[in-house]
Amino acid sequence: xxxxxxxxxxxxxxxxxxxxxxxxxxxxxxxxxxxxxxxxxxxxxxxxxxxxxxxxxxxxxxxxxxxxxxxxxxxxxxxxxxxxxxxxxxxxxxxxxxxxxxxxxxxxxxxxxxxxxxxxxxxxxxxxxxxxxxxxxxxxxxxxxxxxxxxxxxxxxxxxxxxxxxxxxxxxxxxxxxxxxxxxxxxxxxxxxxxxxxxxxxxxxxxxxxxxxxxxxxxxxxxxxxxxxxxxxxxxxxxxxxxxxxxxxxxxxxxxxxxxxxxxxxxxxxxxxxxxxxxxxxxxxxxx
Amino acid sequence: xxxxxxxxxxxxxxxxxxxxxxxxxxxxxxxxxxxxxxxxxxxxxxxxxxxxxxxxxxxxxxxxxxxxxxxxxxxxxxxxxxxxxxxxxxxxxxxxxxxxxxxxxxxxxxxxxxxxxxxxxxxxxxxxxxxxxxxxxxxxxxxxxxxxxxxxxxxxxxxxxxxxxxxxxxxxxxxxxxxxxxxxxxxxxxxxxxxxxxxxxxxxxxxxxxxxxxxxxxxxxxxxxxxxxxxxxxxxxxxxxxxxxxxxxxxxxxxxxxxxxxxxxxxxxxxxxxxxxxxxxxxxxxxxxxxxxxxxxxxxxxxxxxxxxxxxxxxxxxxxxxxxxxxxxxxxxxxxxxxxxxxxxxxxxxxxxxxxxxxxxxxxxxxxxxxxxxxxxxxxxxxxxxxxxxxxxxxxxxxxxxxxxxxxxxxxxxxxxxxxxxxxxxxxxxxxxxxxxxxxxxxxxxxxxxxxxxxxxxxxxxxxxxxxxxxxxxxxxxxxxxxxxxxxxxxxxxxxxxxxxxxxxxxxxxxxxxxxxxxxxxxxxxxxxxxxxxxxxxxxxxxxxxxxxxxxxxxxxxxxxxxxxxxxxxxxxxxxxxxxxxxxxxxxxxxxxxxxxxxxxxxxxxxxxxxxxxxxxxxxxxxxxxxxxxxxxxxxxxxxxxxxxxxxxxxxxxxxxxx
Numbered sequence: 001x002x003x004x005x006x007x008x009x010x011x012x013x014x015x016x017x018x019x020x021x022x023x024x025x026x027x028x029x030x031x032x033x034x035x036x037x038x039x040x041x042x043x044x045x046x047x048x049x050x051x052x053x054x055x056x057x058x059x060x061x062x063x064x065x066x067x068x069x070x071x072x073x074x075x076x077x078x079x080x081x082x083x084x085x086x087x088x089x090x091x092x093x094x095x096x097x098x099x100x101x102x103x104x105x106x107x108x109x110x111x112x113x114x115x116x117x118x119x120x121x122x123x124x125x126x127x128x129x130x131x132x133x134x135x136x137x138x139x140x141x142x143x144x145x146x147x148x149x150x151x152x153x154x155x156x157x158x159x160x161x162x163x164x165x166x167x168x169x170x171x172x173x174x175x176x177x178x179x180x181x182x183x184x185x186x187x188x189x190x191x192x193x194x195x196x197x198x199x200x201x202x203x204x205x206x207x208x209x210x211x212x213x214x215x216x217x218x219x220x221x222x223x224x225x226x227x228x229x230x231x232x233x234x235x236x237x238x239x240x241x242x243x244x245x246x247x248x249x250x251x252x253x254x255x256x257x258x259x260x261x262x263x264x265x266x267x268x269x270x271x272x273x274x275x276x277x278x279x280x281x282x283x284x285x286x287x288x
Numbered sequence: 289x290x291x292x293x294x295x296x297x298x299x300x301x302x303x304x305x306x307x308x309x310x311x312x313x314x315x316x317x318x319x320x321x322x323x324x325x326x327x328x329x330x331x332x333x334x335x336x337x338x339x340x341x342x343x344x345x346x347x348x349x350x351x352x353x354x355x356x357x358x359x360x361x362x363x364x365x366x367x368x369x370x371x372x373x374x375x376x377x378x379x380x381x382x383x384x385x386x387x388x389x390x391x392x393x394x395x396x397x398x399x400x401x402x403x404x405x406x407x408x409x410x411x412x413x414x415x416x417x418x419x420x421x422x423x424x425x426x427x428x429x430x431x432x433x434x435x436x437x438x439x440x441x442x443x444x445x446x447x448x449x450x451x452x453x454x455x456x457x458x459x460x461x462x463x464x465x466x467x468x469x470x471x472x473x474x475x476x477x478x479x480x481x482x483x484x485x486x487x488x489x490x491x492x493x494x495x496x497x498x499x500x501x502x503x504x505x506x507x508x509x510x511x512x513x514x515x516x517x518x519x520x521x522x523x524x525x526x527x528x529x530x531x532x533x534x535x536x537x538x539x540x541x542x543x544x545x546x547x548x549x550x551x552x553x554x555x556x557x558x559x560x561x562x563x564x565x566x567x568x569x570x571x572x573x574x575x576x577x578x579x580x581x582x583x584x585x586x587x588x589x590x591x592x593x594x595x596x597x598x599x600x601x602x603x604x605x606x607x608x609x610x611x612x613x614x615x616x617x618x619x620x621x622x623x624x625x626x627x628x629x630x631x632x633x634x635x636x637x638x639x640x641x642x643x644x645x646x647x648x649x650x651x652x653x654x655x656x657x658x659x660x661x662x663x664x665x666x667x668x669x670x671x672x673x674x675x676x677x678x679x680x681x682x683x684x685x686x687x688x689x690x691x692x693x694x695x696x697x698x699x700x701x702x703x704x705x706x707x708x709x710x711x712x713x714x715x716x717x718x719x720x721x722x723x724x725x726x727x728x729x730x731x732x733x734x735x736x737x738x739x740x741x742x743x744x745x746x747x748x749x750x751x752x753x754x755x756x757x758x759x760x761x762x763x764x765x766x767x768x769x770x771x772x773x774x775x776x777x778x779x780x781x782x783x784x785x786x787x788x789x790x791x792x793x794x795x796x797x798x799x800x801x802x803x804x805x806x807x808x809x810x811x812x813x814x815x816x817x818x819x820x821x822x823x824x825x826x827x828x829x830x831x832x833x834x835x836x837x838x839x840x841x842x843x844x845x846x847x848x849x850x851x852x853x854x855x856x857x858x859x860x861x862x863x864x865x866x867x868x869x870x871x872x873x874x875x876x877x878x879x880x881x882x883x884x885x886x887x888x889x890x891x892x893x894x895x896x897x898x899x900x901x902x903x904x905x906x907x908x909x910x911x912x913x914x915x916x917x918x919x920x921x922x923x924x925x926x927x928x929x930x931x932x933x934x935x936x937x938x939x940x941x942x943x944x945x946x947x
Contacts, residue, residue: 165629185632185751216753 001125003116004036004071006062008080009044015077015227017271021256022076022118024269028260029126029134033074038065042083045194056097057104059087064109072114074121076256078151078226084115085158117152117161119169119225119255128176136264138178141286144258145182145219146170147210149229150190164188170255174223177262184217186210191232200239207232208240211248220282221251223258230254234276251279261288290321290415293349294407295340297331297356299386304329306390306399312355315404319411323347332362337369344373351414355383355407376419378862378930383410405943412942416935420862423908427513428612429853432457434505434792435617437465438484439827439838441491443615446846448496452853455609456491457519458501462566464488465619469549469643471650473835474699475730481565481652488567502572506606508614508795511886511910512822513858515611523602525573525581526559530597533561533569537589537598545577547654551644553662554654559589559598564652573598613822613849616806617842618792620783620828623678627685631674631779632750637663638757639750639777642696649703659707661776664755668775670712671704672759673697674747678782680718686782686803691832693780694721698731700778701740713740714772716747716761724834743770750777783832797885798823805831816845820884821912824848863913863930865906872903872925878917879904886910887917887926 005026011019026033040061048055062084066073075081090097091111102108122131146167153164162169167188171181189210192203210233214222224230234252241247252275260270261283272279296313298304309327317325324347330336331354343349352375354366359382367377385403393399431447433440436458444456456463467473468488470480491497500519507518543558556562558578559571579586580600590598622643625633633639638661640648651657661668675693678685694717701713720742722731734740745762752758756773763770785804793800798818799807806829809817816824824845827838852858865878869892879887890905904926906917915928927933 163629166635185749185753189749213751213753 001031001033001121002070002072003031003033003074003114003121004066004069005033005074006036006039006080006084008039008075008077009041010077010079010227015230017274018076018227018230018254018256020269020271021254021260024265025256025260025263026118028263028265029131031121031126036062036065036069036071036073038062038068040065042077042080044083045079048083048086053100053104055083056087056090056101059083060091060101060105060109060111063087063091063111063113064105066113067110072116074116074118076118076225076227078117078149079228081115081117082151082159087111088113088115089158117225119173120161122259123169123172128172131173131176131259135177135262137262137288139258139262139286139288140178142179142282142288143182143218143220144174144179144253145184145214145217145222146174146187146255147214147222147224147229147233148188149224149226150188150193151226153188170223170225173255174258177258179258182214182217182219184213184219186213189213191229193228193232196228196232196236200236201243203232204236204240204243207236208244208246211237211240211250212246214250215248219250221253221279223253223255225255237277249277251275251277251282253279290351291323291347291349292319292321292351292353292411292414293340293343293347294322294325294353294355294411295331295336295343296325296327296385296403296407297336297354298327298329299356299390300329303356303386303390303403306393306396307385307403308396308400309403311400312385312403312407316407316411319408321415322411323349331356332365337365340366340369341373344370344375349375350379351417352380353383353407353410353414354380355385355403355410357386358382358384358388378420379414379417381410381414381417383407409939409942412938413935416932416938418929418932420929422859422862423864425511425513425858425860425909427853427856427858428515428610430454430609430611431613431615431849431853432505432515432517432609432611433615433617435465435619435827435829436460436463436499436501437617437619437827437838438467438487438835439617439619439829439842440465440615441487442839442842443617443826443846443849444497445487445491445494446843447615447849448491448494450846450850450854451496452850453496453498455519455611456497456499457503457505458499459504460562461502461524461570461572462562462568463491463499463501464563464565464567466643467835468563468565469551469646469650471646471653471703472699474695475724475726477699477702479651485565488565492567499568500607501568505792505795508797510611511907512820513612513852514909515614515822517609517611517614519607519609521605521607523575523604524570525575525578525598525600525602526571527597527599528568528570530595531570531593532595533571534594536592536594538571540588540592542586542588543577543579545574550647550654551641553644553647573600612853613824614796615824615826615842615845615849616792616796616798616818616829617826617838617845618786618789618806618829620832621786623685623782623784625677625779625781628677628779628781630749631677631747631777632752632757633779636750636752636757636777637661638668638775639779642693642700642778642780645700645778649700649707659704666775667708668704668711669708670714670772670774671701671776671778672747672757672772672774673700673713673715673778673780674759675715675717675780676746676782677779678784679780686784688803688831689721690780690783691721692783692834694719695724695727695730695834697778697780698722698734698740701734702738705738705740713738714759714774715740715742716759717742717744718746724836745770783828785829789829796820796823798825805829816841816848821910822852860909861913861930863928864908864911865913865915865917865926865928867904867906868925868927869903871923873923874902874904875922876904877920877922878926881916881920883914883916884910884912886912 043055088111192206541557547556549562647653679690747761826841826845
């Protein structure tokens, strides 16, 4: 394992809870994954529809940093993951796109490094048995819906993450903690993503359905792996409840927080106190 | 010494307007070896041909060049005239000064010069031509039809109607194919069984037809008119000649397995017939599920069989048959639905394929036509039909249109409404393709009389919500999102080539496309022929087709077979490749490039029978004279007769005025 951590802008700004819980479990597991020096914003959701070439060039610079450090890249934000992989694809195939890219960066960037989401690394490289060895607390009796969002699985050919219709990576990690991972149909539904700010009502409609489906299928909490999904489900949950007159009270965890809990890490270190939907009553009721 | 006669045609004004024919004849007359060079208004007319015949006799000509139209037009005419005058027809060549000269030029000076060049080239070629003989091939008067669906059945019946014996080969245990599984058929809504079963019986009773079920082609050797087919009769564990089809065995068999014929909606036994009207109405034992064959216990069927026709020791048998012509009618299969996670097939019991829907409404289906959904037996009130599942989707699955789904979906909405009068049928579609006789009217009827609601757009997801399925999709006409709560979802999954088709095509030496559909010799003008002589194609083996098209093609292919076997011998042109054995090194380059598998290795032995070396040998029956082999030969030991290197170089040198 030879990864460097690329947090991206979201984890540095809007989602410090994801960032902190990530660092906490990576350190706890002793994976030796430090932050990648000189990383650059991936272009996020605003650049790729407005300037395709620039949206490839920015992540290419991050790939170059990884080359300098001779590291593979570990990512948490699915949008960062997508953009890094797009740049990698563009740099790996001869053609006009690569020519333009090389011209705008000023040099060729070999892109043979691995780019992986932490959930994949934990499942496939660390492995469930190794994780369970370090678990001190069973999250038994808590029913959790794993919600992946739309970005991490699509397009399948680019992301190569898991089955886009029924991914199981996070479900397996959640189950490993002793929690009950429920089967439900909205694992990869869109949460409204960027409409959160420009057309909030679209996001509210979509997230309402996600929360309803999770609840209908028996979920007591939701586990996510995308900072934007988290904002839309957690930060906006009160607004959703007001708009539809329905109480959900579904805590929205990052999967890293759930793993951290099972490792017996301090809830404060996992930034559980930063969540908008207070998770402590639920955890308490389950004796966690 | 060559004595060449040249005949320049005016073709009325067609040639004469752009070519000074008299001058051309005059210039050509000066070429050494040309003893006669004349022009005439219409060489192809009777008097024109008479001039050629007379000249051959009077001037004792060794070769003739007719400078006129394309050889495609009149080579046969003039070669026949030459043969009538006692000359080997291959000693006559045509110089095309019409299509390739006068018709494409308007300057008479240049036209004349070009025609002189063209004629001179052919004169030099004809000087080097060798007499060739046509090749005669004997023909076996027996046909093999591969595939026992409606296409194969029709082909077998039509071939037998021409008095020719035919073997109908079917890999499953009964003939009937997909059509036997359908309920009613578009656009007339006549019952599929009612129109197919009589044909199945007719073909079974025809004394000229031998039906071989549960059998597959193992190997094919030989060539047009002279194929040798090896057929594998798979172990059935039942002697179908002794069996009377009484049914005692399958009534008593204790093992229940999902029925393939019922698309998994019903059950069958381990010894079974697939459906009551099966032909032959004889069971087989499914070795994977039979307790006796798997674990050595039970054995009840053999004990109770009144005719003792069950043998657990049955083995595959190989049979060899001499065959003159073959029809490939291997049909299709539906794409495996496991690919469509977004539609929840396999996850939700009430998401079914169109073929499962047919069994659900069919009077002979597992519910005897009582329309129930698989999960709880409830009668569905709202059904959503999704078209183009896997078809027209180059990003994920198949780029082609499966052709029949528009029509059968319209039909299925009708069948549904005829079962559930107040039901709602929704159809998601990309386009409605109803271009057959009475097809458009049929779709209109589904919409206007039976109330099917068509929504233009694709479905993005199907999921379970309580007892209902929720179908989410787009309506691209109103630019809105649609959400329908349904009791049943029917997927019109793509048709794809059946499993094993590529291996079969390789055995037959015929082509297939990137998907595995078999390739016709010409998509418009030779639609039922493969590129391999003597092998014909029909129905869905070529690409998705409906029943009328498949049946028409079956009759077309049968006509081709009858035409082929109507003569005792086939005659084909002598333009085939020939190997110079003394210089051939046996490198096999030509064998690898030959598209018709016409070349093989031959042993050269001394008098004591010791192998000295191996050389290439051309089977003139298979060779089409395409010439692919000749440039592949490093020692120039293979040549196409009628177009030898010597002859072609002479033409080229003449063009360059090197001769």
